[in-house]
Amino acid sequence: MIPNEPRGAGRAAALALPLLMWACALGAAHASPAAGETLYRRGLLPSGEPVRAVREAGASMQGLDAACVNCHRRSGLGSSEGRITIPPISGRYLFAPQGKRLEELGIPFVDTARLNHEPYTDATLAGAIREGSGASGRPLNYLMPRYQIDDAAMGELIAYLKGMTVGPAPGASASVLHFATIITPDADPVKRRGMLDVMNKYFIDKNGAVARTKAPTLYSSHTMMFRVERRWQLHVWELTGAAATWGAQLRQHLAAEPVFAVVSGLGGSNWEPVHRFCEQQSLPCLFPNVEAPAGNDDDFYSVYFSRGVLLEAQLIARQLAEAGEPIRRVVQVFRAGDVGEKAARDLQALRGGSGQQIVNRVLKAHGSVQELGAALREVGSADALVLWLRPEDLDSLERVPVRTSRVWISGEMGGLERAPLPASWRAATRMAYPVDLPGQRVVRVDYALSWFRIRKIPLVAQQVQVDTYLACGLVSETLSHMVDAFVRDYLMERVEMALDHRALTGYYPRLTLAPGQRFASKGGYMVRFTDPQGTKVAALGDWITP
Amino acid sequence: MKVRTAGAVTAALVCASVLVTAVAAVPVARSTVTYETPAVTLIREDGKRVSLARELDDGRPVLLNFIFTTCSSICPLTSRTLEEFQRKLGSEAARVHLMSISIDPEQDTPARLTEYARKFHAGPEWQYYTGTVAASLAAQRAFDVYRGEKMSHTPVTLMRAAPGEPWLRIEGFVTPDELLDDYRNLLASLGSPARASR
Numbered sequence: 001m002i003p004n005e006p007r008g009a010g011r012a013a014a015l016a017l018p019l020l021m022w023a024c025a026l027g028a029a030h031a032s033p034a035a036g037e038t039l040y041r042r043g044l045l046p047s048g049e050p051v052r053a054v055r056e057a058g059a060s061m062q063g064l065d066a067a068c069v070n071c072h073r074r075s076g077l078g079s080s081e082g083r084i085t086i087p088p089i090s091g092r093y094l095f096a097p098q099g100k101r102l103e104e105l106g107i108p109f110v111d112t113a114r115l116n117h118e119p120y121t122d123a124t125l126a127g128a129i130r131e132g133s134g135a136s137g138r139p140l141n142y143l144m145p146r147y148q149i150d151d152a153a154m155g156e157l158i159a160y161l162k163g164m165t166v167g168p169a170p171g172a173s174a175s176v177l178h179f180a181t182i183i184t185p186d187a188d189p190v191k192r193r194g195m196l197d198v199m200n201k202y203f204i205d206k207n208g209a210v211a212r213t214k215a216p217t218l219y220s221s222h223t224m225m226f227r228v229e230r231r232w233q234l235h236v237w238e239l240t241g242a243a244a245t246w247g248a249q250l251r252q253h254l255a256a257e258p259v260f261a262v263v264s265g266l267g268g269s270n271w272e273p274v275h276r277f278c279e280q281q282s283l284p285c286l287f288p289n290v291e292a293p294a295g296n297d298d299d300f301y302s303v304y305f306s307r308g309v310l311l312e313a314q315l316i317a318r319q320l321a322e323a324g325e326p327i328r329r330v331v332q333v334f335r336a337g338d339v340g341e342k343a344a345r346d347l348q349a350l351r352g353g354s355g356q357q358i359v360n361r362v363l364k365a366h367g368s369v370q371e372l373g374a375a376l377r378e379v380g381s382a383d384a385l386v387l388w389l390r391p392e393d394l395d396s397l398e399r400v401p402v403r404t405s406r407v408w409i410s411g412e413m414g415g416l417e418r419a420p421l422p423a424s425w426r427a428a429t430r431m432a433y434p435v436d437l438p439g440q441r442v443v444r445v446d447y448a449l450s451w452f453r454i455r456k457i458p459l460v461a462q463q464v465q466v467d468t469y470l471a472c473g474l475v476s477e478t479l480s481h482m483v484d485a486f487v488r489d490y491l492m493e494r495v496e497m498a499l500d501h502r503a504l505t506g507y508y509p510r511l512t513l514a515p516g517q518r519f520a521s522k523g524g525y526m527v528r529f530t531d532p533q534g535t536k537v538a539a540l541g542d543w544i545t546p
Numbered sequence: 547m548k549v550r551t552a553g554a555v556t557a558a559l560v561c562a563s564v565l566v567t568a569v570a571a572v573p574v575a576r577s578t579v580t581y582e583t584p585a586v587t588l589i590r591e592d593g594k595r596v597s598l599a600r601e602l603d604d605g606r607p608v609l610l611n612f613i614f615t616t617c618s619s620i621c622p623l624t625s626r627t628l629e630e631f632q633r634k635l636g637s638e639a640a641r642v643h644l645m646s647i648s649i650d651p652e653q654d655t656p657a658r659l660t661e662y663a664r665k666f667h668a669g670p671e672w673q674y675y676t677g678t679v680a681a682s683l684a685a686q687r688a689f690d691v692y693r694g695e696k697m698s699h700t701p702v703t704l705m706r707a708a709p710g711e712p713w714l715r716i717e718g719f720v721t722p723d724e725l726l727d728d729y730r731n732l733l734a735s736l737g738s739p740a741r742a743s744r
Contacts, residue, residue, distance in 0.1 A: 055623070057721035057722065057723065058721075058722075059623070059626050059627065059630055059721075059722065061622075061626065065622060070618040070619065070622070071618065071619045079619070080697075081617070081619045081620050081697055081698075081699070082620060082693065082697075082698055082699050082700035082701070083700060084619065084620065086619065142719045143619060143620075143623060143719070496697075497697055500695040500696065500697055501695065510652070510679065512650065512652070512653070512695075512696070514614070514616040514617070514618075514650070514653070514696065514697070515616055515618045516616040516618075517616050517653055522652035522653060523652060542678065543678070545651075545652045545655065546655075
């Protein structure tokens, strides 16, 4: 453990020599934000070695476990956990003069910032990082480790902290917040219309409320409101052509229309180019409606309400593993280019090595009913059948005999309880259902439906519309917590926190995120139709988190 | 939940805590509390469905805390403290049962808990638990650690010398050495005259 520095005047004297040596070292070295960023985010020193740190009681840590980002977050604007406040360590806050209000200094308001200490200098900041003593000499919180960082690396880290931007980010002007929504060419046109209807109306409503806030002439609580409120503008980025060109198209859109964040988007089987774009551009992207998301929990800038059909693949894989009577062969049917293809590949990977033979029957993108019948002809009673099909295909099953009692379908693709599954198939079929049950979600969904009704928004794709409304509300609520700190990384961090607070969670029983969690709803039901006709379904057991 | 004011054990612990608090500069509050164990089933990190009451009452002294694996500030520290406590106990560690229950059970699958346990070098005496959201909430409420949502959680360590005994509740960032002192004091108190006359 690093010994504590002496306090007060003695402490200043004790620091003088090391400070001089350190300043020389800084002058000699060329501080690079990249090295500082690596230390901040990954806990790696410029040498590539993991940084080492100890806490006051002697517990040691190193590398990623000791990285600043864990507590102070990627934005550098801090966080709070329980009753513990972790302050911003972006340079603007550390070096701000004592006793001033943030707005006087032109620094965005952050609720964890405290300017009740002397401004840090490079030397006192190095002392805080190495010895855990604050700018005024007081010991820092027990959570703050004491780092073993040499002068050169400290220079890199401090240069990085000083270079951290506190906004406003592109897309956040003095009066307008710009948002985009992304639609790929293979998106369902009905869902597209439903989603845009909701978003356009939401933005109109939002701007109606903003227009009522007048610029104050004197300082008052209205000043803060004026600093916070912005008109919202929506940019619809419609992609065209091949998926390989989408990344370039998106970059062009962003250059022409810089946006603060992307809210919602609709696509088909290949969301990867959009996901990568968000990560590469460090652009917050909130996706409530993607049926087959890309990426994983380690990514940062894309948040999905659910894993969609990929979650269904996990649910079905689990059932295949737990089947009472052993299943030797699983036949999957999907149309080329639809999201079911991705789900089928996932399910195949999940069942790899299980001894079950997986057979994929790929139908043409826009094929005939006869083709579906032919694909199912060889299915026997000992087989399991997994259908990754849309309503029109499920409807056409009426003319196809059921040859096995173990059938699974995708609720996400089939239309949940509205799936037009013929009566003859209902007894044999289980549906993966990655949302809450109709009777349980009604209260949470009704609020949005009333909002649509009052604003005369046609209900054409209920789940997409409800979840789009939810996403808009989440962004609005999150921004209200962010006050005037229009920093993209901070938006992601505040979305993580805001989502846990929400009582209205649309189609989902719960939505939660955290650092390292990018799919907000974690599970689903397996359901069965209870009647030969109609939309009544019953859960076959509890909510499952695979 | 019933909070009892100081017996001999608590008085000794409070004295200890004041000293240590001065060193660590963090407030650590201790109290002696009785809790009613809820009848819930949890899933251990090995995938087994288990009764919380049976896990708590396996005859050994028990240390209990609540964590979630994607928690980036508080839990890594409290888990590191238990790791160090376990290490300091040495061969004695097998005689205590360490239990960590997830407050984010949907995310914290048995596989994720196993990975987390490995990271903190959890020995065979240290088990992690998940389960349904309802089961986790019931456990959190029963031990008065539920704070609304996971990001509002606070560091709490609970310790009990034997089944039927009251719990020592430690709020705040306790150090491994303090925890070891608390543990030894608690065990010593089992046969103390003060306790016998209670």
